[in-house]
Amino acid sequence: MASQVVNLRVNERSREFLAAPGTSLLSSLRDTLGLMAAKRGCAQGSCGTCTVLLDGRPVMSCLVAVETVDGASVRTLEGVGRDGELDEVQSAFLEGFATQCGFCTAGMIMAAEALLDRNPEPTRDEVVEAISGNVCRCTGYGPIVDAILDAAARRKS
Numbered sequence: 386m387a388s389q390v391v392n393l394r395v396n397e398r399s400r401e402f403l404a405a406p407g408t409s410l411l412s413s414l415r416d417t418l419g420l421m422a423a424k425r426g427c428a429q430g431s432c433g434t435c436t437v438l439l440d441g442r443p444v445m446s447c448l449v450a451v452e453t454v455d456g457a458s459v460r461t462l463e464g465v466g467r468d469g470e471l472d473e474v475q476s477a478f479l480e481g482f483a484t485q486c487g488f489c490t491a492g493m494i495m496a497a498e499a500l501l502d503r504n505p506e507p508t509r510d511e512v513v514e515a516i517s518g519n520v521c522r523c524t525g526y527g528p529i530v531d532a533i534l535d536a537a538a539r540r541k542s
């Protein structure tokens with residue numbers, strides 16, 4: 386089948402590009418648009434490193450065929466923070482040593498952004514639930530959960 390034109394709003398910017406049928410959103414972001422923050426881990430929906438926000442909801446972008454989301458808004462880690470400043474989640478991860486090796490970090494931060502956008506005062510259990518699809522191979526989940534709770538407190542103050 387022929388490639389088709391896809392329009393997305395990515396990090397507040399309109400992007401139009403050609404995609405072969407079945408091309409994943411992750412491949413479009415990384416390989417077509419050059420946005421490398423979302424990582425390619427398992428490429429089968431089981432690690433969460435590729436998490437981005439699609440119309441405000443976290444999705445595993447390796448599982449989304451890009452032609453099915455034509456017209457959608459996408460937010461990636463490149464779209465977090467403003468004017469070169471880190472946002473509260475990024476700062477809390479950095480200062481709380483939650484990045485560890487860092488491979489899972491982009492996906493974790495996007496999952497945290499989605500959580501705090503819909504629930505500004507999550508419980509610890511709600512944080513754990515929100516990142517349950519994101520694998521940290523360092524298995525250092527404690528600092529990550531602490532950082533997300535810290536980010537919620539920073540957003541409140």
Ligand code: FES
Nearest residue numbers: 426427428433447
């Ligand atoms: S790369 Fe998408 S879930 Fe692992």
Ligand code: FES
Nearest residue numbers: 485486487489522
């Ligand atoms: S920080 Fe190492 S995999 Fe998450």
